[in-house]
Amino acid sequence: MTSTPHRPATAPDAPAPRPRIGVNYTPRRGWFHSWLDLEPAQISEDLAQIAALGLDHVRLFPLWPVLQPHRTLISPSAVRNLLTVTDLAGEHGLDVSVDLLQGHLSSFDFLPAWVSTWHRRSIFTDPDVAAAQKQLATEVASELSTRPHVTGLTLGNEIGQFARPDHPEVDPITPAQATAWTAGLLETVTAAFERGRHHHSFDDALWFTDAHPFTPASAVELGASTTVHSWVFTGAGQRLGAHHEGLALFGRYLIEVADAWRRVRGADPDRRIWLQEIGAPTPWISAAEGPDFAERSIRAALASPRVEAVTWWCSHDVARSLADYPEVEYTLGLFDEDGRLKPIGERIGQLAQELAAAPAPAASEPLPAMAVPELAPDGSDRSQLAPTSEVFTEWIAEALAGRIHRLDPAGLPA
């Protein structure tokens, strides 16, 4: 954990393409239940607001039980609706990426009846389920591949949550099974949509929970780039305290964790990172603090030449009339539930426009290295980098003093 600022960095030296800034699209009317009652005019209005802010892409989230209500039945109208929303985004100049299997969204799990109760079976290892997912992936990816503004698919929003040891109905699988599932479905998606850049996603339990079958190895080795979801309520907030200045650096910390794991695994030296979710959750970040938190978080992330995109969570507040979300989920939008731009949305819009007008980032200086303990490549001691660790607090303290470090686990090959 001592700081060794002069150790050579491994970040790529070449200038990176200009990073992209977008938002996870949460429909203002009816949240994701709007798939059941699609009103294209309403959706178009939401997407126009997003585009007008200067954001360049959205992530879309169909619901698995709506797309595939039966193991052997894909709903034609659900696929049609997904394409309708995709095309509306394109009309507003937004690029699109689609998460396939939801799966999990904002505390709610959407699982089809054919993997539940009497029909319960692993969504990761049952061969019939896997075949059905691949059929859905092929159909959806093929359709989306015909739209030039679709950049690719993600397998499912944080779908690894279903195998997280603390899930109330955990799907208990091994790391080998988790990896095989991820690799297999990515292969299917890629076969159907060759030009796309396809991803898998997970919450930060993948980086920090020793027993999680989805591993850092799969994060840095599978998919077009490594995805990172940054939520300060999963440990950083508890460790640093609400309103702490360091919270705006947690996203960047995760980026360094991801990059450290790339090196531990000897993965692609040009591997990029997509900060696919980051948000300003209360009470850790107050509404008044939101704009600064957002700007600092995004600038810190983009200061890493590895970061290809930042996608804010989320576009629109969840309506208060929709009950049962954790309190934090109601106020994460750039727009409020009446469609009014919030200060945080204004700030992110300004930042997006500034960055779009700026020259492409120059090649960056190598980062100083912070030595950290050796990490078992299989992730079995990955909690050493968790927000509960001294590594975390030291890294944050250094970063707050202006010194962003890369993390250098002991025992890396020279």
Add this chain to the structure above:
Amino acid sequence: MTSTPHRPATAPDAPAPRPRIGVNYTPRRGWFHSWLDLEPAQISEDLAQIAALGLDHVRLFPLWPVLQPHRTLISPSAVRNLLTVTDLAGEHGLDVSVDLLQGHLSSFDFLPAWVSTWHRRSIFTDPDVAAAQKQLATEVASELSTRPHVTGLTLGNEIGQFARPDHPEVDPITPAQATAWTAGLLETVTAAFERGRHHHSFDDALWFTDAHPFTPASAVELGASTTVHSWVFTGAGQRLGAHHEGLALFGRYLIEVADAWRRVRGADPDRRIWLQEIGAPTPWISAAEGPDFAERSIRAALASPRVEAVTWWCSHDVARSLADYPEVEYTLGLFDEDGRLKPIGERIGQLAQELAAAPAPAASEPLPAMAVPELAPDGSDRSQLAPTSEVFTEWIAEALAGRIHRLDPAGLPA
């Protein structure tokens, strides 16, 4: 268990109105997933076939997660679709009753995300869930009440299954809670749809499983009449053997069980019974035996003056392209998956037409009584009448010899 044929019967003496014969409507294309992809022309074709057979009513089954995707959100298009199908049935001269909360259908459980995994809570006792169900009941019942051909609602198809002790994710409630839930939701439905005759429904575990919190008391005391679902695969088939002549009398046995419980509970002497589901499941009944089984079952049921209606399960075979149903569920239709009338459908159609043309049944002779052991009024020893009992086999043997008995539990008030 000795037979006492001359004991006075308690069945009503007055001639009953002509019983009604209908079918549980299982859409031919896409089964109940068709709610997500409604094709009114296809539905209309199905309903026209049903009406052409001479059947007079259908039972309709919306899906709960589609109707009410969020605790505080009722899907306008799902309600609209339900009314569309209801109106199509009316156009074909069919009366309609609607089951509200599915809930359970043909081995699949459809539960909304807001009562599942992280949001799991009792669907029977959680006050917020109950309020949401009542809001849905009010809206759906109000809408349906405007259609003169809608006879009423059932709370949910065999919804008590979620509290059945052998359910894989049992919702463990007490009999008092089960009864309160049933009574409360019936009250709500009735308030919104006053002229309707509203019901609750359950599989035969209610009659035979001692530990089931839904009790015979609630069956015979709540709702406009007592519903009976007759499936020989739940015990009668195992007891008598496949292809046994007595299987066609199981529905009638359940009717006598229901009537015995009416007397045990001292419930309404004019209480009627709706044989709401009965079907001819393979391998217990072969396809060749189906027509005779159906005719004998229906005639035996209608020979009881208590029976106001028989509703066959089901209208259309489940398509083989839809995977994962228990084998038995694929072949229960009157029409096959290509819409062709099956011999069993032809037979039921002939019977329906014969009965419609026949004079209203005359007042019936009192049934001979079969003395059976005393039943605790709370249902705690209800398994005494189960298909595993000697009562059952003796009753069936007598019935096969032409002597249908009522069941007279010991200790009834004179």
